[in-house]
């Protein structure tokens with residue numbers, strides 16, 4: 001695989017011109033090129049991404065129906081008022097839905113769908129784990145390269161599936177509602193690890209204040225404020241141990257000065273939305289000043305490289321005639337009791353690595 005701008009086809013060169021000229025249709029075409037992984041999509045991505053990243057990426061996750069889309073719509077409106085261009089990506093675990101349905105049932109949200117400063121894309125996960133569709137991150141990259149100052153990503157959090165949002169966003173907003181249970185459940189679901197900002201939406205409903213207090217207490221305990229007041233227990237300093245274990249691969253421990261805010265919103269009336277906007281600004285400032293933004297971007301780049309390597313290895317393996325041949329013979333061996341899936345896989349890997357000298 002040799003990616004290069006010089007390898008772009010005539011069609012893709014034309015697409016590139018229109019993309020760089022800011023034509024929304026070109027963005028839509030580029031997205032489907034990438035989503036369908038059509039011939040040449042890697043050269044195209046390589047070319048448009050070479051200019052570097054400048055978009056502020058904000059992820060929203062939380063249980064179904066928590067009001068994520070309603071909040072995203074409120075924020076998008078606010079960013080538009082500040083004259084920013086906004087990309088919205090909504091990832092649905094089952095099926096993609098139309099731009100109109102995506103932004104909920106309110107009339108004024110339809111304004112968003114027709115605003116040329118907003119580009120909305122919904123994607124199905126098609127069974128991929130981690131809550132993001134296989135190419136969601138690439139679509140976000142395309143929106144970044146296209147020049148949106150802001151990209152808002154919505155994923156439905158069901159159990160552990162929202163974890164990947166941390167790989168796609170600079171700031172992760174976890175949206176809960178009074179009905180979504182207690183703080184213990186949120187901790188169990190791993191939401192404490194991924195949240196940069198907690199929002200209790202539907203604050204017009206009973207139970208919001210209780211959940212707010214519980215989440216605040218849980219954060220307080222988790223970030224070790226309670227621990228640091230207490231002398232090391234049996235000579236073991238838990239907070240130090242936790243720090244030591246943090247490596248480049250590990251998710252960010254929320255230490256180093258960021259206090260996770262817990263806010264109440266009512267997306268329907270817009271109440272609490274200015275505070276949410278302010279919390280996102282504060283988090284951005286912290287990201288930049290603490291060096292965390294650099295760390296997250298590096299982590300993101302690492303994930304992207306390994307994604308591409310995985311995908312290419314997979315493609316190379318199953319496209320190889322030698323591999324096909326060994327597979328066919330291996331299946332005979334298994335059937336006749338001379339081989340196992342492990343021995344056959346072993347011969348396939350050997351063939352692949354021998355065939356592809358430079359890959360070794």
Ligand SMILES: Nc1nc2c(ncn2[C@@H]2O[C@H](COP(=O)(O)OP(=O)(O)OP(=O)(O)O)[C@@H](O)[C@H]2O)c(=O)[nH]1
Nearest residue numbers: 064065066067068069070156201202203266267268
């Ligand atoms: N009472 C109340 N209802 C709200 C609030 N915010 C959103 N809703 C309603 O809750 C329902 C779900 O809102 P959405 O914004 O679609 O929620 P979502 O989290 O995007 O839902 P999915 O994408 O389907 O998981 C809609 O009927 C909204 O009108 C709120 O603050 N209070």
Ligand SMILES: [Mg+2]
Nearest residue numbers: 068069102154
């Ligand atoms: Mg939604």
